[in-house]
Amino acid sequence: MRQIWITRTGPPETLELREAPDPTPGPGEVRIRSKACGINFADIMARIGLYPDAPKLPAVVGYEVAGPVDAVGPGVTAVKIGDEVLALTRFGGYSDTVVVSEDQAYAIPAGFTCSQAVALPVNYVTAYQMIFVMGAVKPGDKVLVHSAGGGVGFAAIDLCAIAGAEIIGTASAAKHGMLQTRGVKHCIDYRTQDFEAEVMRITNGKGVDIILDSVGGKSWAKGLRCLRPTGRLVVFGFSNVATGKKLNPISALRGMLAVPWFKVNPMWLMDNNKGVLGVNVGHLWEEREMVAGWMRQILTWCEEGKIHPTVDSEFSFGDAARAHHHIQDRKNVGKVVLVP
Ligand SMILES: NC(=O)c1ccc[n+]([C@@H]2O[C@H](COP(=O)([O-])OP(=O)(O)OC[C@H]3O[C@@H](n4cnc5c(N)ncnc54)[C@H](OP(=O)(O)O)[C@@H]3O)[C@@H](O)[C@H]2O)c1
Structure with missing residues (x-):
């Protein structure tokens, strides 16, 4: 798989594209081939060295992905191979392949692109x-x-x-x-x-x-x-x-x-x-059921046409540094997305 790493604290150029072996989903987990990875301001704070919750660097940050499921682990019942899902991840989201537990994956609302979907979680x-x-x-x-x-x-x-x-x-x-x-x-x-x-x-x-x-x-x-x-x-x-x-x-x-x-x-x-x-x-990971209820309401409103995620731009993985510059230069109007 391909991932964007924050190699050390510093300017956007400290972001680096690296290869790693594909992860295998364990019991109750699903593997997503990401077509869109959300960038959040927290990722920028992590890169600068101002985000206390960030993993120790070097690290792959990123809280959300969207794309098709291509493998499921034992015991998975709600999600199947081929489903297009959006998911919350606790870091590791700047990656073209992500494994999450099945209860963190949600069906992408009808008519939404992966980039629009990744603007939701x-x-x-x-x-x-x-x-x-x-x-x-x-x-x-x-x-x-x-x-x-x-x-x-x-x-x-x-x-x-x-x-x-x-x-x-x-x-x-x-x-x-x-x-x-x-x-x-x-x-x-x-x-x-x-x-x-x-x-x-x-x-x-x-x-x-x-x-x-x-x-x-x-x-x-x-x-x-x-x-x-x-x-x-x-x-x-x-x-x-x-x-x-x-x-x-x-x-x-x-x-x-x-x-x-x-x-x-x-x-x-x-x-x-x-x-x-x-x-x-980011401090509600232990309150999954509560957050899942909010997510289900948001997805219902998407299906009812009440929610319109605004995607500012898509940057390829090779342009991740440019994406961070774009946000820090205050040019984005809406969500900035990395497209593997
Ligand atoms: N607590 C939570 O659970 C949580 C969750 C998500 C996000 N957040 C926080 O919410 C804020 C917005 O996040 P986001 O992901 O929506 O942001 P974003 O899409 O990356 O937007 C960034 C925008 O923030 C404005 N801005 C304000 N101060 C800035 C600065 N010092 N440097 C660069 N831009 C600055 C700029 O727009 P203008 O110049 O037009 O204002 C910039 O375009 C961040 O502070 C983030 O940490 C908190």
Whole structure:
């Protein structure tokens, strides 16, 4: 099989294509010949050396693949050879051949390509947990979605539409047109505008009900100020510490220092009627049944035509470094996919 390895921390050029023997599925496992492997921002953080959950390098990262099953292990009943599936993997996903347990493989919704399917597992499960499980978004709520033009951002847009919420999105200016066609009511260019001032202007000084914030640091402090009473800040990433293509410890430390460590305490939350919620789907591997329920709901909405994964681009395995540059240059509008 062919895999993309992160050989050491550093710029995208540290990614390397290597060959390895094909894995054999064990009891209850299936083997997938990936036609699409999802790239997530966590992979970039792992490459830079900023992702505490990453395996020790050198390593193959990647949380999701889609493609046909070509072998099944003993005892597999729900999946058969030839089925086209999407699957969650705990690392190892930058690979043209992946073995997963059968309960992590789901049939690709009718009419979806493998690249569209691979935009579902991480992005939509994360957005689902934030919007429906923890954030409890209701019709009419105003939701501020940061990095709205990325993979999770577009998933959040789809799910907010299902919930009946109104979206304010932050993104680089070039993405605003596309975001508006997808239903984002107000777009903020966080690189030239102060999002806190803009949110307060747009909401006539009231603030928003929910904020989905994967930027971190100063952004969380500002977010707490533009939540209306009963509002919830959902923290689920810290892209602010990835200031360059290589580790910059000083700017990473500056990002950490900007976290409102002392402000967010139970007394402050009580007195302000605000909540802070944390989401990390990578820490839910022991809650498979719970996550499987969310995944089944997402797939049902796909079949009903309510979900439209936005694929920005496909890069061949040989171009993996270019794919990471593309994301870090903030050029992607939606999901970036590796095609073996
Ligand atoms: N906790 C969880 O379970 C979980 C799961 C999935 C993702 N996440 C987090 O969610 C965030 C988005 O992930 P994703 O996979 O959807 O991202 P993505 O598709 O790779 O999108 C990246 C986009 O983020 C924006 N961005 C913000 N800060 C950036 C920075 N410092 N460097 C480069 N781009 C930056 C850029 O768009 P604009 O300039 O247009 O904003 C960029 O195009 C990440 O922080 C990721 O770690 C968390």
